[in-house]
Amino acid sequence: MTTNTIAAEPGVAKPDPILVVDGLQRTFGGLHAVDVDHLEIQRNTITSLIGPNGAGKTTLFNLLTGFDEVDAGTFSLNGESLVGVPSYRVARRGMVRTFQLTKSLGRLTVLENMMFGAPDNPGESLSGAMFRRWRSAEADIEARSRELLERFGMDHMSSEYAGSLSGGQRKLLEMARSLMVEPDIVMLDEPMAGVNPVLTQSLLEHIKALRDDGRTVVFVEHDMDVVQEISDWVIVLAEGQVIAEGRPEQIASNPIVIDAYLGTQSNG
Amino acid sequence: MDWTEILIDAATASIGPVAAAYALAAIGLNLQFGYSGLLNFGQAGFMLVGGYGAAITVEHGGSFWLGILVGIAASVVLGLILGGPTLRLRADYLAIVTISAAEILRLIVRSGWAEPLTNGVFGIQGFANPFFDLNPLATAGRYGWGDFTFQGRQLWVMIVGWSLVGLATLLLWKLIASPWGRAIRAIREDEDAARALGKNVFGYKLQSLILGGALGGAAGMLLAVEQQNIVSDSFLPQLTFFLYVIVILGGAGTILGPIFGAIVFRFLFQFFDGFMAQSQAEGWYGDLLDATDAQQIKLVLVGAGLMALMVFRPQGAFGNREELLIDDN
Amino acid sequence: MIGLIALSAPAHAQAETVGGTIQVAEGAERTPIAGVVIDISLDGEDIGTGTSDDTGIWAVDVPGPGTYQAELDVESLPDGVAPTDPDSTLLDSVIVRAGQNKVIAFRLGEGSVAAANRYKQLGNLFILGLKLGAIIALSAVGLSLIYGVTGLINFAHGELLTFGALMLYFFHVSGGGPGWPLLLAAIPAVILGGLFGGAQDRLLWRPLRKRRIGNIAMMVVSIGLALALRNFFLIIFDGQPRSLRDFAIQDTVDILGIPVVPKTLVIIGASLVILTCVGLFLQKTKTGIAVRAIADNKDLAESSGIDVQSVILSTWILGAGLAALSGVFFGVSESVQYNMGFRLLLLTFAATVLGGLGTAYGAMLGGFVIGIAIEMSTYWIDTELKNALALGLLIVMLLFRPQGLLGRKERLG
């Protein structure tokens, strides 16, 4: 990928950034949960966001996707500012996220979960539901949902309630559902946590497939082997700040990272 | 003890005009609470503004049909006022604001300050003549079988009332089966998931609150029309809680639940009244209970029934037990 | 000089009325007083307002036979006229028979009432506001604490308050009770109120939490409980408000030129002391700190070894005890009635949200703000609309600062 030419230093500029963050701050009481000077995400790559627990990864995701409000700073997607944009509009602009604590829609079936993800459904507005013909669009959406479910190996459970799935299956469903939005960039918050090893392998394949589809993936992951395997680029967050960036092999040997990240981790 | 009389009275009440009005209001509440997860504890307030909107319009020279439009518009406006500030917040806020608003609206309507408009505690009478002029049945005639009969006037309200219930049920059925219905159910399950997928959660909740509130407004009008009389004390907070019992009895989040619930609820209500009246007349309780105590015991039972239903059978009669056991964490 | 008001019944057609003539009698001379306002209510609900005309006559139509309450609005009396007994402006059992034009009288004499001038009037309203605020604050802190540790908005909180007042009535006045003096009777009332809350937690709410019943379902359960309890109280206590025996009538004392009944000062003072104690409890004691920790983050608190269930139980006892105390003060300040808690619940909600849902200090602040705002508002707006003002404040607050005065801002969509 194009990341070979980029210098491995925090806040480095990228040739074709999809997401640009400047001076982003979020504090809780006195705690600087996020304090990022400058950060760019290169388009059409898989970028891993790593850092010890409490580093601010989820908070950063919340800020970028409109689920939390910044105290200061700016960020933009495809060159357009996202500051103050409500979460659902962020999704409509092409940035979709998943949650660290899975949010499956328990009393909807797996298929309904998927179909709900589809954008621009004419029957989804109140007037549309009453007065417009939405059945053909709905049939297309169902076909697309089933296709995706098949790709994720979940087609056999499409009529089960999402609430009855295992934790790993729910993670998978949430990721598949987010793809129904056809996003430019997917933000996955610990998609692998609690997923069994067999599923993990297939999840990794899906993430790679996303990049091959032309999408950008940012994901939070703790397992360094996984990070090494699929990332084009790795960003390390500690105490809210970006302390290092680089290709996976550069990060693995970066002493700052080993000190801040692995050090903290072993301490508890 | 005349059991036949008690049962016939109860059966009459179970499909009477009040049951139709309760069913209509409960359909609205079911949309809000059952399908969208909105805690509207002030459906009585929506009914009040609907009924008073119509009655005040007629009282001040408007036509009855204009009154109906005003009544619906009033409940829509109430939905906007109460939903606007609260539906972006946690579910509790809507509950707090709706229960307070419904009770305070009732106090305002009966106050001396509002008397020029609402006629205070005396209420407004005789505003629905155009409605009864359309009645094709003989007003004083009796229709039915044996002792199970309705007056022509009453039957006319029932025909219109249950037709409205039928229409509302069809509308809801169509909506719930549509992608819009899927969206509100999804929002009930998890708002943030819906937002992350690009759905305007606030808009959906507001639509659901307003639509359900408008059905409440229509039900309030139906109650008022049936009596040709509207007084503030028909809209006590407990009216809302009756509707909760109805919705949960029938099964929250089911299409036919509110109709079933309203019929059963009215039956039990009247059955209890008849039973207490007769057993009291026969001196079962000696001096222990007086006539008004029976009403209050009934309300204690409604409250206890609501608790028990919510705890032991929240799926109601038609609800799917399996669906409820889902642990959606 | 003693005035007697009354006598001639206003001629009125069909139905029942309550009425009379407002006049000051001096010797044989009778001076009618115009513009005096009398509020008629039934079981605590307003029925109507009468205003005396130039001949002193007033009348209010009532919906039917029954036992009404009539209250002379002292603020509407002109300068120099006052009730001969400042605490007898409320007649709490005016019995109207079918078709009767009931005539009632208030005893008026020369004197100075709070309405004498603007300063006194506003000052008086402010003190009434402080008193109401203290009563709301006690209730709101209880609601807020319980909400903090359980996440439950308890719609049956008002009935905890009524319970306290009913217990007070039982120990103090009731024929079957011991007839203790009010101050003594208040002690078991508050203790039993706390235990009532504790019992609710053990017998109802804890089992429901064990069944992992969601918060929305719990709120519906609490609504059912409120309805059942309220009507149970109605059965055993009947509808009309009842006065307490001690301190029902007190001479006023002057505070900065404002006449105040001593019991008002006692209620305000005692509430402030108790609210301070609650604050100290939350800051300094182990249980108090645990309460705040659970409210902040339940999982974290649990994992750090706090016995969450027992802290919740303590909180229920404390919150219900505070509600019972609020009921005691409310009863002393007005009267005891089966639905007094529900009436105050709406103001409690307004206070809790105004201060910030789940923040104990916010609830205290919110209570005083609501109490003072609605009492003082009656200087400008109709008394009957004062509760609407509380709702208005609540909605405006939610629009512009949903986290409340003292709440921590959190992103809510």
Ligand SMILES: Nc1ncnc2c1ncn2[C@@H]1O[C@H](COP(=O)(O)OP(=O)(O)O)[C@@H](O)[C@H]1O
């Ligand atoms: N809503 C909140 N209120 C207070 N502190 C918070 C909140 N959300 C996160 N934090 C704090 O911010 C820091 C970063 O948290 P988070 O973003 O969840 O970290 P990560 O996802 O990297 O594990 C942590 O110290 C956490 O306790």
Ligand SMILES: [Mg+2]
């Ligand atoms: Mg995280």
